[in-house]
Amino acid sequence: MSLQTELTATAAVPLSAAARKFIVHWGEMGSPWGVNRTVAQIHALLYIAPRPLTAEEIAGTLSVARSNVSTSLRELQGWGIVRVAHVLGDRRDYFESMRDVWEMFRIILEERKRREVDPTLAVLRECVALLDRARPADAEAKQRLSELLEFMETMDSAYREFRTLSIADLRRFLKLRGGMRKVAGLILSR
């Protein structure tokens, strides 16, 4: 028997009231972001945990099936915001969340763009191409889809540039009070 297991049947990590509140809320906010409750709760737990946790501990703390934890951890690893760590002399996998919120934000943005924006751009291009040789009755649809495509392409390019900024620069820029005003003054009104 490993040193850590002792006689705990369900190895739950103790949580303060604040920690519980945060985990529950993060779980509820998951849906609009396209991740289910358990995945979001596990992420919340790992984010505030003072040390990496085993799947067993996560299951015990959140009261969900061990198998569910396994699947959810795989998804979080797929997003690239959770990774495996190991403890010397312990065969079990320990999991820890990325700490840097700015980096996490960037990764999630990138991933969502890949999954949602890129396929939509592809479809819009196809549709506009199809409508180029269409009847006059489809003129309105063509106009609308072209505008939508142009909008999304503008956003996409802006995002690509924004992505080239270092986290440090991005942070400094967003923290500037009156930053947007300055941008408007310096760059726009030429």
Next chain:
Amino acid sequence: MSLQTELTATAAVPLSAAARKFIVHWGEMGSPWGVNRTVAQIHALLYIAPRPLTAEEIAGTLSVARSNVSTSLRELQGWGIVRVAHVLGDRRDYFESMRDVWEMFRIILEERKRREVDPTLAVLRECVALLDRARPADAEAKQRLSELLEFMETMDSAYREFRTLSIADLRRFLKLRGGMRKVAGLILSR
């Protein structure tokens, strides 16, 4: 019997292949954005339609129940991107989508901030306040939640400023090639 009704049992609007492709795709993209398929499809249909449509026509075109259309239209009106229009001498409600993609983008961003970001900020503030008088064991959680709160507050302020720009300025800014580089050069490296 009104002039428009004639003998059509299910009043469907004819759709080109491109239009169908767009509507189907937009419906699939709905989930990650927190709206269900029908709502997203109705929005897509109204967006490309050359004229306002009745609920009946929408139901016929998309093959969904009339009552479902009613509920979904209500939701779209709640988001503020669809509105009712009327035709002289016709009692029925006609529905049309907002046309300006930039304005639609702004409205959706605003609404999502209100529904997702604001409540999370409130919870994080509560949690950090609770952890201020907590045991040393919770030091890590406090640190993590403080950082997350600071990050979200920075984003929130940046968004508030960004919101003060006119659509025209915003558009010009995002369309600037090398815009981000210029911002970095002019504002950041002081």
Next chain:
DNA sequence: CTCCGATTTCAGAATATACTGAAATTACAG
């Protein structure tokens, strides 16, 4: 190779969400 703890897979159960159709309500014409 065998054993055993750790992990993953997956079929079925539980739950949540979306949708339908009938009934109720609304609102306008006559």
Next chain:
DNA sequence: CTGTAATTTCAGTATATTCTGAAATCGGAG
């Protein structure tokens, strides 16, 4: 007020998603 088209509400049904627990797989120790 009465009749009727238009719309909304809502209880029940259908569908989709999430979760569980048992079984299979993995992988290292001996």
